[in-house]
Amino acid sequence: MKGILIFLMAAMAWPLSSQAQLGKLMAKYHEKEGITVTQLDKSLYGLYEQENLSQEAREMLQNLEEVNLLSLNLNSTHPDDCNKMISQFRQLLDAPGKYKLIKSRNDVYGKQLIYSRTNEGKVSDLVVWNQNSERLDIIELRGDVQLN
Numbered sequence: 001m002k003g004i005l006i007f008l009m010a011a012m013a014w015p016l017s018s019q020a021q022l023g024k025l026m027a028k029y030h031e032k033e034g035i036t037v038t039q040l041d042k043s044l045y046g047l048y049e050q051e052n053l054s055q056e057a058r059e060m061l062q063n064l065e066e067v068n069l070l071s072l073n074l075n076s077t078h079p080d081d082c083n084k085m086i087s088q089f090r091q092l093l094d095a096p097g098k099y100k101l102i103k104s105r106n107d108v109y110g111k112q113l114i115y116s117r118t119n120e121g122k123v124s125d126l127v128v129w130n131q132n133s134e135r136l137d138i139i140e141l142r143g144d145v146q147l148n
Helices: 004-020 021-027 042-049 053-063 079-094
Strands: 037-042 064-073 100-107 110-119 122-131 136-141
Touching: 021 037, 021 064, 021 122, 053 064, 079 122, 079 136, 100 122
Parallel strands: none
Antiparallel strands: 037 064, 064 136, 100 110, 110 122, 122 136
16 A cells, blocks of 8 residues: 555656756756856746836746746857757757657757647747857746747
């Protein structure tokens, strides 16, 4: 009976842990050379609120549970470290059943990829990958993402 209870608790926690993996991966790179990581949840949005923030933007933020941003300076970070990081994020984003690539563009200006994840028919995660020759920016929005 005790084993069944532990199994059920682990099964219930599994979806929660898998949803936060991108944010956890970003958190590994706090305070690393050439990398800026910003991780906000609802309780911290007020710190970044500006007077010129539109009502529409404020309402959008209230539907989000987390906003995670990672900016990697490709010129000031060792190429092996950059490649390792890029590989880790791409493995997570391209894993079957995790995220769906919904838009991609690759041109002389760089590479842009947009991934989404749905939960119960709603977009629960939106990830924007923007990479050029100088930097890589990854933006993750988690919560009730309104695409319009």
